[in-house]
Amino acid sequence: MIETSTPEFALETSGEQTILRVSGDWTVRTVQAVDSDLRALTHTGRVVIDVSDLGQLDTAGAFVLDRTARQLSDDEPEIRGEHPIADNLISQVHAVTDVEEPKRKRDGGLIDMLERTGRGFHHMLQEAMATLAFLGETLVTTSRLLLTPWKLRWTSIVAVMEEAGLDAMPIVAFLSFFVGLVVAFIGATTLRDLGSEVFTVELVGFAMLRELGVLLTGIVLAGRTNSSFTAQIGTMKMRQEIDAMQTLGLKPMDVLVAPRIIAMVVVTPVLAFVGTLSGVIGGIIVGWLALDINPALFLDRLQNNVPVDQFWIGMSKAPVFGFVVALIACRQGLNVGGSVQSLGSKTTTSVVQAIFSIIVIDALFAIFYMEMGV
Amino acid sequence: MSEHIIIRIRDLKTAYGDHVVHEHLDLDVRKGEIIGIIGPSGCGKSVLLxxxxxxxxxxxxxxxxxxxxxxxxxxxxxxxxxRRWGVMFQDGALFSNLTVRENVMVPMKEHTNLSEQLSRELADMKILMAGLEPSASAKFPSDLSGGMRKRAALARALALDPELLFLDEPTAGLDPITAAAFDELIRRLQKALGLTVFLVTHDVDTLNATCDRIAVLGDKHVLAVGTIDELRAFDHPWVQEYFGGPRGRAATGH
Structure with a gap:
């Protein structure tokens, strides 16, 4: 470690001149010690900096000296005394910092808050418009490709189906199974007070078939598949692969978006089916172990008392969820800018939007089917 | 003399697994000089750094x-x-989630007791010194061009007034005018601050404009060290090709 001594300064007035006598080491490591005292100095008139006793000096020290000289007087600082580098260094620093300070914008305040609110709302509208535009573009591209199936990229469709469908199956099955268990347990304890535990079968049946099986699948996909799509496409965007694609005459919509959309629309119902099934199995196990409803009786009651419509209602939502998840993922992926940070923030946005949309769409479906009387 | 040697490398061997990059490599870097490291692609210039x-x-x-x-x-x-050295990496390696000013302030925050206000002022000065516009300090690295990113990286490398500066390909990928300005900048800073600069480069113009001495890497060790004129007289096929080729001749005016 290099030994350093504390920087010191003294201000002397002799006639017209003010002499700033500096001593000790003025470097980036020491200069903080005198900074606030120097800032407090005020004076107008000629300033001479006497560097005879100055030890080490670096740009930080030179900057502070130059700033002080500037604060004391409008004239160019005069350097007096012998020092190997002081004169050169101070004039270098003086030269580069001799520019108009750009005015710093102040933050905070009511007007600023209003401005941010306005901008936020405007941004939200734009975002909604852009999402709708992307929805339209996706629908057009996908239907065009479906009408000309030989142009579809079957390999990537199958790859996405494996990655987003088959690989997600265990987690979907497990989650639904446990939710099935929980629903059955809650039903059993509540219905026991009324002496009608056997209605647990209907509870599990309606809940899993109509709502939970498909909703859980949607949420798992939103967390798992959606984030991976956004990250994949976003990384390609970040590294200009998408630009390269376009210059080679490949349309990102055809190559990246359409296969993912098609694969997800096909594979989500399968996942939802598996999810529903494992949920029901969870219910059966609770019924069997805790309520003495044997599986045969459970299934019989399920068949007789839960209309098959309920199953179809659940399944009808699955392709929509798959579509929404893929749509949001691709859109946010293509929105990624040039930085790592934007990749992170877009992935977060993507997952949040997907989960939000799935729950809202599920609610809309509930209202729709209720009005239809199913 | 020994206190005037800032970097002393003796019998260095580096390897990635079985692949030996350097063997029996000796090199001295003297205080206050700009030493250029050249050599064919893949000879381990950046590995040496x-x-x-x-x-x-x-x-x-x-x-x-x-x-x-x-x-x-x-x-x-x-x-x-x-704390006594600064490193500028090939593509800048700026932290992408910080503004240019915050990037320059990182080493100050980490290694000194400077107040927020003073380090902000100092960072702005370094940014100006590296030849950027004042407006660049509030920008994020992704909003800058390649040349500006290199300057910002230089400003960060200079943040603590290092005695020793490592530059990895500072002018690669820059247009000739920007590259020449960069050479000029390095030379000027070196003079003003008395820096020792360790410069890895491919650019003959940069070598010619800035370096006091040049070390040629090849065959896993240092082939020769000397001024550009001494090297031109050096009898080695690669060195001859390097300085005798059309680019080399144009740059050194021979």
Whole structure:
């Protein structure tokens, strides 16, 4: 470690001149010690900096000296005394910092808050418009490709189906199974007070078939598949692969978006089916172990008392969820800018939007089917 | 003389698995000089830089920086040494989630007791010194062009007024005018601050404009060290090709 001594300064007035006598080491490591005292100095008139006793000096020290000289007087600082580098260094620093300070914008305040609110709302509208535009573009591209199936990229469709469908199956099955268990347990304890535990079968049946099986699948996909799509496409965007694609005459919509959309629309119902099934199995196990409803009786009651419509209602939502998840993922992926940070923030946005949309769409479906009387 | 040698490398060997990059490599860097490191692609110029800065552990041999051997130092002593050098990586390696100003302030926050206000002012000065517009300080690295990113990286490398500056390909990918301005900038800063500069480059113009001495890497060690004129007289096919080729001749005016 290099030994350093504390920087010191003294201000002397002799006639017209003010002499700033500096001593000790003025470097980036020491200069903080005198900074606030120097800032407090005020004076107008000629300033001479006497560097005879100055030890080490670096740009930080030179900057502070130059700033002080500037604060004391409008004239160019005069350097007096012998020092190997002081004169050169101070004039270098003086030269580069001799520019108009750009005015710093102040933050905070009511007007600023209003401005941010306005901008936020405007941004939200734009975002909604852009999402709708992307929805339209996706629908057009996908239907065009479906009408000309030989142009579809079957390999990537199958790859996405494996990655987003088959690989997600265990987690979907497990989650639904446990939710099935929980629903059955809650039903059993509540219905026991009324002496009608056997209605647990209907509870599990309606809940899993109509709502939970498909909703859980949607949420798992939103967390798992959606984030991976956004990250994949976003990384390609970040590294200009998408630009390269376009210059080679490949349309990102055809190559990246359409296969993912098609694969997800096909594979989500399968996942939802598996999810529903494992949920029901969870219910059966609770019924069997805790309520003495044997599986045969459970299934019989399920068949007789839960209309098959309920199953179809659940399944009808699955392709929509798959579509929404893929749509949001691709859109946010293509929105990624040039930085790592934007990749992170877009992935977060993507997952949040997907989960939000799935729950809202599920609610809309509930209202729709209720009005239809199913 | 020994206190005038800032980097002393003796019998260095570095390797990635079985692939030996350097063997029996000796090199001295003197205080206050700009030394250029050249050599064919893949000869381990950047690896040498990584070895000196401690990013790559040498397999054998010794590297002394400021008279101390890095491996033998404690965590704290190493920190002391690290404060005395600045490194500028090939593509800038700026932190992308920080603005340019915040990037320059990172080493100050980490290693000094400077107040927020003073370090902000100092960072702005370094940014100006590196030849950027004042408006660049509030921008994020992704909003800058390649040349501006390199300048910002230089400003960060200079943040603590290092005695030793490592530059990895500072002018690669820049247009000739920007590259020439960069050379000029390095030279000027070196003069003003009395820096020692370790410069890895491919650019003959940069070598010619800035370097006091040049070390040629090849065959896993240093082939020759000397001024550009001495090297031109050096009898080695690659060196001859390098300085005798059309680009080399144009740059050195022979």
């Amino acid at each position: 990584r070895a000196i800065t401690g990013l790559k552990k040498p397999a054998a041999g010794s590297i002394e920086v400021f008279g101390k051997q890095l491996e033998t130092l404690s965590e704290r002593e190493r920190g002391e040494i690290e």
